[in-house]
Amino acid sequence: MAGPGAGLLRALRGARGRGWGSAAGGWAGLRGRPDKYGGVSVELPQCQPRPRRRERAAFGRWLRASVAQWQEEGRVAVWLHVPILQSGLAAVAASQGFAFHHAESGSATLMRWLGEGPSRLPGYATHQLGVAGAVLDENAGKVLVVQDRNKTVNAWKFPGGLSNPGEDIGDTAVREVFEETGIKSEFKSILSIRQQHQHPGAFGKSDMYIICRLEPSSFNINFCQQECLRCEWMDLDELARTKHATPITSNVAKLLLYGYREGFDKIDITMREFPAVYTGRFYKLYHRELPESYRNMT
């Protein structure tokens, strides 16, 4: 009778034209793909049924034999991509010295270092990115501030939140400001960057928090009742002096006031866009304004 893992075997047999019955079972047809760093990468096939004990044992034998061969070939690392429904195989690999590198949604990537000395394999993403927007109404000298609904201390802060995957810094600021306050705005510059490690809200990873200077294009507040307790246009001078703000908000308010009075060129970290070496992509570079004479020198 076909067990829950039979589909996996069929998939392997079908895809690779190899029969269950060789020393390593249906896994024998599976090949590692060498990478340019001297490693080898294996994608385990995506199948609905979960692997049974007999298949896990066969996978274990195949993996042991394959690793021995890769070692002989001088490969320094093995990457194993395991679909979540085949997670039982991750346990088998773990018993042979593999560990998680990362996992996301329906797939985990395990690794094992085969080279000499300690592992030189690169780590995984270490930072989450939060972005806030300091929206300054230059005509009125007022800046948009909020108070969180769910905090015990009522401190004024700039609206903001976590970047979505693949989202540019300025876009996060504009989106978050709109979602929280209903105010539309445009990115002008970066004002400050904070780095903080072992961040409680970041699953122990590091947090980077960037505050941008934004220019409003609408002024009627319609704030998110779920997130905010209060939201208002506050005198920039008042925000710079109030004790009811976090040190970061307070510092950036003073910085903004300095720029507002004496010129934004004193405080701005501006943005330029460049084509990436990878075709069709662009990246954004933020630095102090460079005079034309320097920018065009050759």
Add this chain to the structure above:
Amino acid sequence: MAGPGAGLLRALRGARGRGWGSAAGGWAGLRGRPDKYGGVSVELPQCQPRPRRRERAAFGRWLRASVAQWQEEGRVAVWLHVPILQSGLAAVAASQGFAFHHAESGSATLMRWLGEGPSRLPGYATHQLGVAGAVLDENAGKVLVVQDRNKTVNAWKFPGGLSNPGEDIGDTAVREVFEETGIKSEFKSILSIRQQHQHPGAFGKSDMYIICRLEPSSFNINFCQQECLRCEWMDLDELARTKHATPITSNVAKLLLYGYREGFDKIDITMREFPAVYTGRFYKLYHRELPESYRNMT
């Protein structure tokens, strides 16, 4: 006879004082821990042996019953922490709608959203951080540059590399410069920040690349032969004009030349340290220099 999963059952029985034999098997003693966001979190016990089929089935029944109960209690999310050797249980959870949130080393975290509408669960770290150091010898007007050993195009660049987990931006710059070139230096400021998405070397995550201004405290180059093909002190003016540099290096060299000639206050993004709200921790905030009169205003 005790199968490979018997230890897991014993561990559960021992730890919770509950026998295998209740409807959900040995899992019945396992309790979820509510979190302050309306979710519930479950740590599966760490045991050496891998769970067998009968235990996976019992776990599946326990999880289904527990989720139903958490749903009834109005919980909006479930987090499941699974040791790598118990990965078979991740597959069971996946068949009930759980997915990977993240995994690292010996443990995976799965999640399932129970609340209304689309998931509001926070994502995992989205960025890796690379830092380079532009070490400027002010007396000689020379800057430290390297060429990678393993690149097809021989472009001059600043030495640098990926931040280690928990490492401050300036510390990465100083460490990487020393490891690659043997030059000792001190952090002065941030000069530029680049953000690039779907970075090939970042497992599809985003890359943030920061260049710092460093001041050398040693001058004899002893470069890493594995990483670098060439390493030298180059006239800053020459680096700013050469075509043999990437756009970023070229731009930052021009920026540095501008600061060198007309004052570093024109280019620097300086650092201040503050105590974090979490006891005993500090964070670093980078922004434009704030005049004393503004800094101390109340």
